[in-house]
Amino acid sequence: MPIYEFNCKKCGRDFEEIVGMSDKETPPCPKCGAKETERLMSCFSSRRGGSFAKSSCGPPGGFS
Numbered sequence: 001m002p003i004y005e006f007n008c009k010k011c012g013r014d015f016e017e018i019v020g021m022s023d024k025e026t027p028p029c030p031k032c033g034a035k036e037t038e039r040l041m042s043c044f045s046s047r048r049g050g051s052f053a054k055s056s057c058g059p060p061g062g063f064s
């Protein structure tokens with residue numbers, strides 16, 4: 001299942017969530033519990049070319 005990045009509009013936290021069938025809904029923020037979150041598409045929209053570079057997406061701090 002795909003892992004998507006989300007951003008909490010309430011506290012500004014970025015988090016990742018595995019999203020299955022119900023990708024129309026966004027998960028609540030794990031930090032503050034707010035449901036006002038949005039999915040970030042930047043990583044996945046850049047995969048069309050086939051050569052996906054993980055270092056080219058994500059927040060400045062990166063995931064490791």
Ligand SMILES: [Zn+2]
Pocket residue numbers: 008009010011012013029030031032033034
């Ligand atoms: Zn939050």
